[in-house]
Amino acid sequence: MTKNKIIESVIHGVFLILGLVTVGCVFLITIYLVISGIPAIKEIGLIDFIFGTEWASTAAEPRYGILPFILTSIYGTAGAIVIGVPIGFFTAVYLSKIAKPKIKSFMESAVSLLAGIPSVVYGLVGMLVLVPGIRKLFNIPDGASLFAAIIVLAIMILPSIIKVSMTALEAVPKEYEDASLALGATPVETYFRVSVPAAKSGIAAAVVLGVGRAIGEAMAVMMVSGNVPNMPSLFQSVRFLTTAVASEMSYSSGLQQQALFSIALVLFLFIMLINATLNFFLKKERD
Amino acid sequence: MKKILALIAASLVICASMSGCGASKSSVSTDGSTSMEKVIGVLGETFENDTGISVTYNPTGSGSGIKAVASGTCDIGLSSRKLKDEEKAEGLTETILAYDGIAIIVHPENPVEDLDVETIAKIYTGEIKNWKELGGNDAEIVLIGREAGSGTRDGFESVTKTSDKCKYRQELTSTGDVITTVSQNPNAIGYASTASVKDTVKAVKVGGVAPSEETIKDGSYVVQRPFVLVTKSDKKLSQSAQKFFDYATSPKASEAIKSAGVVPAN
Numbered sequence: 001m002t003k004n005k006i007i008e009s010v011i012h013g014v015f016l017i018l019g020l021v022t023v024g025c026v027f028l029i030t031i032y033l034v035i036s037g038i039p040a041i042k043e044i045g046l047i048d049f050i051f052g053t054e055w056a057s058t059a060a061e062p063r064y065g066i067l068p069f070i071l072t073s074i075y076g077t078a079g080a081i082v083i084g085v086p087i088g089f090f091t092a093v094y095l096s097k098i099a100k101p102k103i104k105s106f107m108e109s110a111v112s113l114l115a116g117i118p119s120v121v122y123g124l125v126g127m128l129v130l131v132p133g134i135r136k137l138f139n140i141p142d143g144a145s146l147f148a149a150i151i152v153l154a155i156m157i158l159p160s161i162i163k164v165s166m167t168a169l170e171a172v173p174k175e176y177e178d179a180s181l182a183l184g185a186t187p188v189e190t191y192f193r194v195s196v197p198a199a200k201s202g203i204a205a206a207v208v209l210g211v212g213r214a215i216g217e218a219m220a221v222m223m224v225s226g227n228v229p230n231m232p233s234l235f236q237s238v239r240f241l242t243t244a245v246a247s248e249m250s251y252s253s254g255l256q257q258q259a260l261f262s263i264a265l266v267l268f269l270f271i272m273l274i275n276a277t278l279n280f281f282l283k284k285e286r287d
Numbered sequence: 288m289k290k291i292l293a294l295i296a297a298s299l300v301i302c303a304s305m306s307g308c309g310a311s312k313s314s315v316s317t318d319g320s321t322s323m324e325k326v327i328g329v330l331g332e333t334f335e336n337d338t339g340i341s342v343t344y345n346p347t348g349s350g351s352g353i354k355a356v357a358s359g360t361c362d363i364g365l366s367s368r369k370l371k372d373e374e375k376a377e378g379l380t381e382t383i384l385a386y387d388g389i390a391i392i393v394h395p396e397n398p399v400e401d402l403d404v405e406t407i408a409k410i411y412t413g414e415i416k417n418w419k420e421l422g423g424n425d426a427e428i429v430l431i432g433r434e435a436g437s438g439t440r441d442g443f444e445s446v447t448k449t450s451d452k453c454k455y456r457q458e459l460t461s462t463g464d465v466i467t468t469v470s471q472n473p474n475a476i477g478y479a480s481t482a483s484v485k486d487t488v489k490a491v492k493v494g495g496v497a498p499s500e501e502t503i504k505d506g507s508y509v510v511q512r513p514f515v516l517v518t519k520s521d522k523k524l525s526q527s528a529q530k531f532f533d534y535a536t537s538p539k540a541s542e543a544i545k546s547a548g549v550v551p552a553n
Contacts, residue, residue: 058435059451127464132471141427141474142456223464226457227434237457247460251321251436253347 030268037265040064040258049262055229055239057248057256064259066244066266072232073241073270076146076221077214080153084214085207087154088161092206095162096169097191115159123223126152131224138235144226146238152220157210164209168202168285169195205281212274216267218242241267315531318345319352319365322438323514326385326547327365330535333543337534340527353379356517362528364517367442380520384535385549388481388503388511389443390490392466394473399423401492404509408447410476413454418474429456431468431477442512443478478510482548503550514549 041049044064052065091111095104127144130151135143172195180190196203218240226237227247239247245260245267252260317327324346331342347355349366356364357377370381391407393399399421402410409415410428419425432455433440439462444450459465462483469477470487477488481498484490490498493510502508516532518524524532534540541551 056435056451127467128471131468135472142429142472144457144468222460227460228455228458237455239458247434247458248436250460251346251434251438253321256436 033261033265033268036258036261038262040255040262041265043255044259044262049259050266053231055244057252057259062256064255066241066263068229068231069239069241069244069263070266072146072225072238073215073267075232076149076153076225076238076240077211079146079150080157080214081207081211083150084154084157084161084210088158088206088210089165089203091158092162092165092169092203093191093196096166097195098187111159111162114155115163119156119217119220120223122152122156123220126220126224140235142226142237144224144237145235146225146232147234149221149225149238149240152224153214153217156217156220157213160209160213161206164206165199165203168199168206171202172198201281201285205278205285208274208278208281212271212278215270215274216242218246222246241270313525313527314341314343315363315525315528316343316345316361317352317363317365318347318355318361319517320349320367320438320514321346321436322367322387322441323365324438326514326544326549329543329547330531330540333540334531334534338527338530340530342531353517356519359519359522362524363532366515366517367438367512368445369513369515370517378520380518382516382518382532382536383513383552384516385514385544385547385551386503386511387438387442387514387549388498388508389439389446389478390481390484390498391493391510392469392477392479392484392488392490394469394475395487395489396473397423397489399491401495403494404447407493407510408449411447411449411453424474426474429472429475430454431457431459431465431475433462433465433478434458434460439478439480443510446510446512480548481550482545500550504552513552 044052049064049066050070051067052063053067054063054065055068056063091107095107099107126148130148131143133143134145134148135141176194176198177190180194181187185193221240222243225240225243227239227243228237229239229244230236232238241263245264248256249260315331317331324344327342327344331344335341344365345352345355345361349368352361352364353366353370353374355361357374357379364379366381367387370379375381391402397418399418402421406415406421410421411430411432415421416428417425418428430453432443432453435458437460444453457468459468462479465477465479466483466485466488469475481490481503484498493508496502496508498508498510503511516535518532523529536553538551538553541553544551
């Protein structure tokens with residue numbers, strides 16, 4: 001065996017390990033979550049845990065119902081999508097098809113910057129500007145609410161929606177658009193009747209990516225949503241699945257801590273579902 | 288052949304990344320109040336820097352800490368309440384390490400200056416809903432609190448006897464968040480460790496007494512609780528535990544205790 005071959009094999013081995021590290025992490029987290037999440041669900045009972053409407057983990061008679069968290073996470077994410085997707089989608093169409101190169105490069109770097117802002121900064125600005133703003137605007141006692149969280153999440157998912165949609169729109173073959181224009185369609189008709197339908201699975205993937213980002217966000221929503229385990233309502237203080245874990249973990253013990261792991265497990269299942277959907281759309285896009 | 292080499296390389300890297308070490312030293316074990324985490328952490332660190340003896344801390348809660356020291360599973364028990372008479376009768380001694388004062392804070396523009404403990408309890412349980420009833424503006428009171436399990440929340444609720452009954456509008460996860468939120472909302476009321484209160488909020492008097500180091504120490508400011516070191520009366524501490532006990536209760540430790548945000552007793 002030559003010297004070169006030995007070096008090749010060593011390098012292959014190193015790469016193999018690096019690859020295995022990633023896979024190992026995923027497996028480790030999954031197994032750990034399942035093992036530590038199951039006992040509390042067993043003790044509390046699956047139905048009581050998932051459909052219980054009351055969470056009072058440190059009360060004399062603790063109650064562990066996470067329905068408020070699940071619904072809050074779903075409503076919050078849905079709200080963010082309702083506000084964020086139209087803005088993101090039209091921005092993507094504008095940037096990829098209509099905008100002049102100078103404007104495009106400026107706006108693209110602004111979008112990248114938006115993606116790079118740490119979530120704690122979103123939370124801080126939300127806490128200091130958005131929450132008092134909502135309080136004054138709607139004349140309610142306190143602005144920390146589901147609504148504030150939805151606004152913050154909608155802004156946070158914009159970059160992923162814009163960028164992924166843009167990539168999909170830019171990948172539409174120019175011939176399609178040329179043909180449409182040659183048949184007498186106006187440019188705007190062409191974008192919405194030809195380019196967007198051709199890129200639809202890419203745009204769907206962008207939306208799913210946004211959903212994933214919104215449902216997994218903890219820090220920013222923790223700072224603006226008030227964190228009280230109420231059943232969700234637009235101007236009430238609410239707690240998300242993520243913040244339920246994050247806010248109580250530091251001091252928790254016993255069954256309370258196990259229940260937090262169970263919440264994490266539920267969240268993990270949600271994320272897996274979203275990932276599967278994402279893969280489905282991406283696969284469709286490739287075909 | 289190639290595959291075998293790859294595997295060997297892989298196992299070599301894994302072996303190299305694992306290195307074992309573990310020399311046991313004498314250490315002091317403490318067990319108890321979750322609220323005392325910070326103060327024991329700071330004391331343990333400064334003590335270890337001086338003597339090389341490490342201090343372990345097991346956050347189980349005051350009740351378990353007291354049981355642990357009674358059964359001898361730890362050197363020093365930590366309790367954020369005074370011992371009950373029956374616990375003393377079991378042969379336990381309490382030594383007050385520090386006082387944790389909790390300030391009741393409102394927005395600086397709020398005209399309310401003075402509340403008593405019963406009124407605070409009524410506010411937090413939702414019996415009093417409007418500042419008007421307390422001589423303030425006609426506005427709904429916004430209750431800001433800490434997350435379940437927080438030592439400050441536990442302390443506040445046990446002093447005001449409102450455990451599990453508080454109707455919070457917001458449950459925040461740090462003292463800083465509570466102070467910022469109260470400073471942002473003219474109708475908010477919150478509680479925070481006295482050491483962290485800044486000018487952006489106003490600490491109200493409780494029963495006519497303003498929170499300060501003196502009023503907390505002499506007990507006239509009532510929203511406070513002691514941090515207690517629990518030891519066995521009849522059994523001597525191990526040498527290193529005795530050293531830590533002496534250090535923690537000496538004036539030398541007062542700077543460290545202050546840095547944890549509580550008022551040293553000695």
